[in-house]
Amino acid sequence: MERAGAVIDVRPEFPAFYARAHSQVARALGVTLRDHDLGTEAADEAMARCYAHWPTVRDYDNPEGWVYRVGLNWALSLRRRLARRMPHHQPAATPAPTIADPRIHDALGELDVKLRAVVVCRYLLDWSTDATAAALGIRPGTVKSRLHRALQQLERKLGDLR
Amino acid sequence: MDVQERLASHLEQQRLQLPPAGAGPHAIMQRGRRYRRNRQVAGALGMLAIVLAAVGGAVLLRANAPEADIVAEESRNERIADEAPGTGAPLVGVAASGGPALNWASAPGVLGFTEDIFEADGMFYALSTAPGVSWSDPGMQPPLPKAIWTSGDGLAWEHTMLSEDLWSSSELGFRSGLLYLLGTAPSPGNAAGDGLETRVSISADGGRAWDSQILPSVATPPEGVGEVHWVSRQRELAAADPGVLVSVNTSYHLDYQQFIPPELRGNMVEAEPTATGIRVYDYSALADAEERCARAHELRAGGQATDADVEAACAVLESPDTTMAGDQGAYVDTREIVYEATWEELGLADFEPRFAEMHLSRDGRAFEKVPWPFAASATVSDLVGAGDGFLALVRDLAVLEDGPLQAEVWRSADGVTWQQLPPIVAESHIQWVGLADDRIVAMGMGTDTADLFVLDAAGAQWSPIDLTALLPAYEGFQENWVGGAEFGPSGAAVVISSFRGRLVTPPQPQAEGEEYSGEQVADGEVTNYLLFTSDLTSWSVEAVNELADAHDGYVPALAVGEDRVLLRYVGGAPTGTDRPINHQLVGTFSG
Numbered sequence: 001m002e003r004a005g006a007v008i009d010v011r012p013e014f015p016a017f018y019a020r021a022h023s024q025v026a027r028a029l030g031v032t033l034r035d036h037d038l039g040t041e042a043a044d045e046a047m048a049r050c051y052a053h054w055p056t057v058r059d060y061d062n063p064e065g066w067v068y069r070v071g072l073n074w075a076l077s078l079r080r081r082l083a084r085r086m087p088h089h090q091p092a093a094t095p096a097p098t099i100a101d102p103r104i105h106d107a108l109g110e111l112d113v114k115l116r117a118v119v120v121c122r123y124l125l126d127w128s129t130d131a132t133a134a135a136l137g138i139r140p141g142t143v144k145s146r147l148h149r150a151l152q153q154l155e156r157k158l159g160d161l162r
Numbered sequence: 163m164d165v166q167e168r169l170a171s172h173l174e175q176q177r178l179q180l181p182p183a184g185a186g187p188h189a190i191m192q193r194g195r196r197y198r199r200n201r202q203v204a205g206a207l208g209m210l211a212i213v214l215a216a217v218g219g220a221v222l223l224r225a226n227a228p229e230a231d232i233v234a235e236e237s238r239n240e241r242i243a244d245e246a247p248g249t250g251a252p253l254v255g256v257a258a259s260g261g262p263a264l265n266w267a268s269a270p271g272v273l274g275f276t277e278d279i280f281e282a283d284g285m286f287y288a289l290s291t292a293p294g295v296s297w298s299d300p301g302m303q304p305p306l307p308k309a310i311w312t313s314g315d316g317l318a319w320e321h322t323m324l325s326e327d328l329w330s331s332s333e334l335g336f337r338s339g340l341l342y343l344l345g346t347a348p349s350p351g352n353a354a355g356d357g358l359e360t361r362v363s364i365s366a367d368g369g370r371a372w373d374s375q376i377l378p379s380v381a382t383p384p385e386g387v388g389e390v391h392w393v394s395r396q397r398e399l400a401a402a403d404p405g406v407l408v409s410v411n412t413s414y415h416l417d418y419q420q421f422i423p424p425e426l427r428g429n430m431v432e433a434e435p436t437a438t439g440i441r442v443y444d445y446s447a448l449a450d451a452e453e454r455c456a457r458a459h460e461l462r463a464g465g466q467a468t469d470a471d472v473e474a475a476c477a478v479l480e481s482p483d484t485t486m487a488g489d490q491g492a493y494v495d496t497r498e499i500v501y502e503a504t505w506e507e508l509g510l511a512d513f514e515p516r517f518a519e520m521h522l523s524r525d526g527r528a529f530e531k532v533p534w535p536f537a538a539s540a541t542v543s544d545l546v547g548a549g550d551g552f553l554a555l556v557r558d559l560a561v562l563e564d565g566p567l568q569a570e571v572w573r574s575a576d577g578v579t580w581q582q583l584p585p586i587v588a589e590s591h592i593q594w595v596g597l598a599d600d601r602i603v604a605m606g607m608g609t610d611t612a613d614l615f616v617l618d619a620a621g622a623q624w625s626p627i628d629l630t631a632l633l634p635a636y637e638g639f640q641e642n643w644v645g646g647a648e649f650g651p652s653g654a655a656v657v658i659s660s661f662r663g664r665l666v667t668p669p670q671p672q673a674e675g676e677e678y679s680g681e682q683v684a685d686g687e688v689t690n691y692l693l694f695t696s697d698l699t700s701w702s703v704e705a706v707n708e709l710a711d712a713h714d715g716y717v718p719a720l721a722v723g724e725d726r727v728l729l730r731y732v733g734g735a736p737t738g739t740d741r742p743i744n745h746q747l748v749g750t751f752s753g
Contacts, residue, residue, distance in 0.1 A: 015275055015718065018187045019306075026184060031176055044184045044193075051194025055591050055607050100175030104168055123166075124173040129432050129445075138456050140497060145449035148429040155165045 014054050021064045022047055024125070029071050032120045034109055038075055046071035065127065065135025072117060107157040115150040118143055188732060188742045191716060195661065195688060259632060261695050261702035262653075264727065264749030266709050269317035271744030273719065273730055275306070278334035281650070281723030286313045287341065287369075288719070289334040292323055305329040310341070310369030316728040316748035322369045331363070335547070337401035337526055341365040344399040344408060347376055360397060360410050360521075362529060378531050381412040381517030387510060388417050398554075402547030405524040407577045409542040409554070412517045421508055426500055433501075435515065439508065442501035522577040535580040536572070543569070546649075548597035551575040555595045555604075571595055571604060586615050586624050596649025599698045603654055605647035612644050612658050616698055629656055629693055632703050636662050645690060650722025652751075653696035657706070657717045657729070661688050688714045694727055694749070706731050710745040726750040 022043055030039025046067040050057050057063045099105045108116060121132040122143075133140040184190070273279075274291035281287075292307035308329050309321040324331070324343075331345030347361035360379055363372040383390050396411040418433040421440050430446035458475035461467035505513040518538060523529040536542070536556050544555035556570040569592040571583040583602065586592055590606030590613070597603070602617040604624070613626035630642050645657040690706040706729065707713055715733025731745045 014191065015187045016277075018190060019275075022184050027177060031173065040184055044190060047184070047190045048193035049197055051191050052197040054194075059591065101168065101172035104172040108169075108172075119169070120173070123170050124177055128434070130434070139452045140443075141445040141447075141449040142452040142456050144430050144432065144445035145453050148449075151165060151169075151429065154169060158165060158168075 014051055014058075017050075017058070017063065018047060021067060025064055025067050025071060028068060028120050028124050029075065031108075031124060032072060032113065032117050033075050038078075039071075042071035042075040043067070045074050062127065062131045062135060064125070065121075065131055068121070068125070069135050069137060076113065103158060104154070107154050110157060111150055111153060115146050115153070118146040119150050122147055192714065195659075195714075258700050259703065261700040262751040264694065264702060264704065264751045266704070266747060266749045267315075267317060268710055268745055268747045271730055271732075271746045272319050272321075273311055273744070273746065276719040276730060277308075277332050279719050279721045279728070279730075280334075280336065281721055281726070281728070282336035283339070284314070284724070285368075286316050286319075286721060286723070286728055287311070287334060287336060288313075288319075289331065289343070293321060310334075310365075312368055316726065317746055319746075324369075325372075328363060328372065328374075333397060333399040335399045335401040335406060337406055337547075339366065340526055341369055342399060342401060342406055343372065344397055346395070347374070360408070362399075362406075362408065362521075362523075364527065375529065377408065377410070377519075377521045377529055379410065379412075379517070379519055379521070380531070381410065381519055384414055384416065384510075384513050384515065387513065388420050390414050390416060396541050396543065398542050398545035400545040400547040400552050401526075402552055403550045404552070404576050405522050406526055406529075407523075407545060407547075407552055408521040408529065409545050410517070410519045410521070411541045412519075414515045416515070421503070423501060431500065436502075439502065439504035439506075441499055443497035444500045445497055447498050520577070532578050535574075535578075536570075540570075544593070544595055546596050548573070548602070552577055553595050553597070553602065554580070555592065569604075571602070573602065583617060583621060584623060588613065588615065588626075590644070594647040594649070596654075598649040598654035599696065601698060603649055603698070605644065605656060607644050610642055612642060612656070614647075614654065614656065614698075627698070629658060629701075632693055632701050633658065633660055633691060634703075639663050645717050646720045648720045648722045651724050652722060652726070653694060654698065655720055655722050655727050655729075656693045657720060658691045658693060659688050659716060660691060663687070688716075690715060690717050690731065690733075692717075692727065692729060692749070696751075704749065706747065707733060709747055710743075712743060712745065715742065 025046070026040045026043035027036075028039070029042045030036035033039050033042070049070050050063065050067050057066050060066055108119065111119070117136060118132060121127045121135055122129070127135065129140045129143045132143045136143070138146075185193075272293065273288055274293075274295055276288050276290040279286065279288040279290075288311040290309060290311050292309045295306050306329065307326075308324045308331065310324060311319045311321045313319040327347070328343060328345060330347075331343040333342075333344035335342040335344075341364070343363040343365075345361055345363070347359050359382075360377045361374050362377060363374040365372045383393075393415070394411075394413045396409075398409045400407050416435075418435055418440055419427075422431060422433050422442050426442060426444075428444075428446075430449065431442060431444050433440045433442045435441075455472070455476035458467050458472045462469065462472050505511065516538075518534045518536070518540065520532050520534055521529045522532045536554075537558050540556050540558040542554050543557050546553050552574045554572045554574070556572055558570070569586065571586065571592075572580045573583060574580045586604055588606045589611045592604050592615075593607045594605045595602070601619070602621075604615045604617075606613065606615075610630075612629040614629055615624040615626050617624055633642065640660055640662045642658050642660045645659045647654070647656045649655075688707075692704045692706050693701050694704075695701045706717060707715065710731050710733060712731070712733030712735060715731060717729050717731050719728075719730035721728045727749045729747050731747060732742045733745065735743055
């Protein structure tokens, strides 16, 4: 699923799917994780697992959603393991090369990662509620609920900054 | 600007920044294969442990024991017989070695990502990326610069760059001296949303000059309903004696939220399309309960909650209402329908979001729209010219969602009247269909199954031929998967990639949250085998890696000509290097 005006060919072979989806998912994971290098690594890892499961994943309505969720789970798991092994270590996250709206960027950063994932799926990847729910493995109502809470928190934060 | 607009604007700016460069498809596919075989090894060892426990350790491991193969084969035949409708159990065909000897020649590869490749009138033609273009280059976004490549011998190639407005083309065909390109017009890279029409371009000089025409499609963007969010499209082109046939499946996706009545709008309300109009859902009733249930699942995954905690948190959601099929399994749909309307009630009587169309040119020049012969919800995923007619591989998503992995095969003598062939009962996804030795054949993509399905002369029954039986015997661990299949005038060619390794260590314990350990648990590598037959009985088997003096790798392009087979192989050098090496190999045979 792509942005406004885009035309996509469905059920591609893996290299074509990689070309279409990798940068999109890597960027989305970078925003979700607040770390673009980690987002790219997570997208690579998820793409490799996608290839391992390709005969099945290629028939999903939204294979990008599968890749996004696997990448997100992998990255969060990696962070948890690092946190347990090095509890006082704060990894240096690599932000996006330029930040369009620093206040929104900061406010997004204060959201719980679960809320941020829903925001990214709905607003950056432009997925529907159902597609977001399927991608994140949660129910559609939970998507709406988390999005509602995320927007409330963003409004509150931006209001504080006015 | 409200927070939603500001958020969307910020994220759009982030989206437009240079895409991050990943490891590239070659490295990712190598890693994926490692995961696949590790998973297989771990699964095999797990199953072995269960068997050993069940028989008190009295079973000795004999990988690929003949007895085991016989039992498995009998079991598979019984299952196929149980599942196959109509005429009883199809016989599993016998694949024998002793096929045509191929004389091989190779050259450094020049083709990049190849979308179509075939031989016609003694020449090879390919639609491929332009010289030097790589998917993994930073900033490279599809559509990529493309070229038409031609070669007399399959080793030395010349290219003609396609103009930018033809980069969107993904299908190439040939008939009566004319080349055909199928794509959109203009390029889908034009984000204005007008790249929605289907265009056929025809060249009489091997791809240097093109005459283009927009197909007489009615799959036009809907008007008066706001912005089209995105469009999905599957296009196929086939050339055969009766003409040139094009199939196009198009779906338009709109901003359906605009149809929500103002008094119902809110953050917890959303509109979705139905077959006849829209339906508006209110998610607020049980959203908090869903959140608590989702949280309980997450806590349990982290070892901080028990099954009982999850059951308690989720109990309120288990009322036997409408269930929805998610990839986590069926779950209760807790949305409340608050509004429904047909397109007509919304003042959009002629609105049509989905189109399935076929266009036929009998003279190879002028195309006309012909009736869509399949279910309205069906998509043609492969369309091939088969001598004096056409074959189509048709997938109906409505059927796929509920049933086994079936693809329908249809054939037509004129591109207008179609006949459905008997269903194929396969353990893999059928991906390729064609004509070989005057028989209709089909091949699936799957792991550890490599059955070529051959339709009998009466057109009544498919018989699978197990091609893995042709691979050299191996006593250690192995896993096979089909990497490609092509059918042409001289026969059928199938690539089977086989990972073979020695079990050297037990699988490492998996780290929390990791699907696979990622550790190397088997010592070995991938060999890509080309299997070729001209009579569907006798097969020749070639280890592509040995022909190219390379290791691992894969075969991304394959073509079967009049008396030769061409393949593109990407593998690693024997001395070991991270840089994959591109080869072109041509095997010529006589008789």
